[in-house]
Amino acid sequence: EVQLVESGGYLVQPGGSLRLSCAASGFTLSDHYMDWVRQAPGKGLEWVGRTGDKPNSHTTDYAASVKGRFTISRDDSKNSLYLQMNSLKTEDTAVYYCARTWVWNYLGYYYYYMDVWGKGTTVTVSS
Amino acid sequence: DIQMTQSPSSLSASVGDRLSITCRASQSIRSSLNWYQQTPGKAPKLLIYAASSLQSGVPSRFSGSGSGTDFTLTISSLQPEDSATYYCQHSYTTPYTFGQGTKLEIK
Numbered sequence: 542e543v544q545l546v547e548s549g550g551y552l553v554q555p556g557g558s559l560r561l562s563c564a565a566s567g568f569t570l571s572d573h574y575m576d577w578v579r580q581a582p583g584k585g586l587e588w589v590g591r592t593g594d595k596p597n598s599h600t601t602d603y604a605a606s607v608k609g610r611f612t613i614s615r616d617d618s619k620n621s622l623y624l625q626m627n628s629l630k631t632e633d634t635a636v637y638y639c640a641r642t643w644v645w646n647y648l649g650y651y652y653y654y655m656d657v658w659g660k661g662t663t664v665t666v667s668s
Numbered sequence: 669d670i671q672m673t674q675s676p677s678s679l680s681a682s683v684g685d686r687l688s689i690t691c692r693a694s695q696s697i698r699s700s701l702n703w704y705q706q707t708p709g710k711a712p713k714l715l716i717y718a719a720s721s722l723q724s725g726v727p728s729r730f731s732g733s734g735s736g737t738d739f740t741l742t743i744s745s746l747q748p749e750d751s752a753t754y755y756c757q758h759s760y761t762t763p764y765t766f767g768q769g770t771k772l773e774i775k
Contacts, residue, residue, distance in 0.1 A: 576764075578712075586704075586712065586755055588764040602762040605669075638711055645718065653759035654702045654717035661711055 543567035543657050545639050550662030557629050561662055563622040563639030568657075571595040571617040574642035576655055577624050579635035579664075587635075591642065592622070607633075629666045636661040670694050670758055674767035682775045685746045689770045691739045691756035700760040703732055703741045706769075707752045715754075716741065748774050 549561040563575070574597075577589040590603040592613045601613050612625040622639055640655035671694040681687050691701065699719040704712040714723045716732035719739055729744040743750055751774045756767040 585769045586706075586757070586766040588757075588762075588766065591762065591764075604763050643717075647718065650698070652700060652718040653764075654714060655704075655712075655757075656714050656717075656723065658711040658713070 543641075545641065545657055545659035547637060547639055547659040547662035550637065550664045552665045552667065553629055554668050555629060555631055555666055557666070558625070558627045559629065559664060561624040561626070561637055561639075561664070563624075563659055565620045565622070565641070568641070570615060570620045570622060571599075574644060574653065575613075575615070575622050576640045576642050577611075577613060577622075578638045578640055578655070578658075579633075580638070580661075581632070581635045584635075589624070589637070594644070626664070629664075631666050634664060634666045636663050669763055670697060670760060670765055672756055672758055672765050672767040674754075674756055674770050676770060677768065678771040678773070680773040680775050681746050683746055683748060686742070686744050687746060687772075688743075689741045689754055689756075689772075691734075691741070691767050693737045693739075693758055693760075696736045697758045697760035699735045700758055701732075701734065701739045702757045702759060703730075704755045704757065705750075705752045706755065712755065746774065750774065 544566045576591040593600040610628045614623045638661045641657040643656045645652040701719045703716040706712045720732045753769045
């Protein structure tokens with residue numbers, strides 16, 4: 542069964558750091574683009590960032606709101622994805638989801654969509 | 669960044685109704701538009717990708733249409749389990765952005 546399981550969410554003080562993990566099973570993480578998406582309490586979905594697949598050298602992109610503070614990495618040997626979060630702010634409080642992005646090449650055009658999601662892990666930034 | 673605007677923000681409908689949710693992009697995104705369904709306390713679930721392709725396992729009463737800047741999610745015959753919040757999301761280029769969501773209530 543294809544599955545993603547996030548962990549590492551915690552209560553942390555403003556300015557602190559946290560590392561989230563996302564363990565994949567049923568597929569090989571390095572073959573896929575992977576994304577992080579978050580959802581603040583009572584709010585909508587916000588894309589956080591993504592990492593490319595191995596052929597694309599695992600390149601990373603980030604939302605402006607987290608760029609310079611958050612870093613996405615992988616450990617292919619553990620089939621796991623990580624989100625290192627530094628200089629945390631109260632507005633980073635959210636449920637964080639990891640998601641597999643499927644890349645579909647149709648008539649030479651690439652479509653990207655998040656087809657498998659984890660259940661999420663909760664990060665609370667508060668003093 | 670490309671902005672995504674959904675309408676309506678919420679709606680109420682009855683079982684068996686046909687309804688549509690619209691999503692507008694601030695610039696052309698070709699057909700790089702996905703729709704997700706989220707129920708409270710759960711992760712989002714992919715319904716439609718590339719504007720009109722139905723994800724495997726999703727009931728055929730869901731359909732998507734549109735290209736460029738204007739897109740529509742249609743539910744042909746509403747069922748009780750369709751009570752959820754629906755989000756559009758573009759994947760034309762990073763940063764990806766989601767619409768603000770449409771909360772659907774079943775009367």
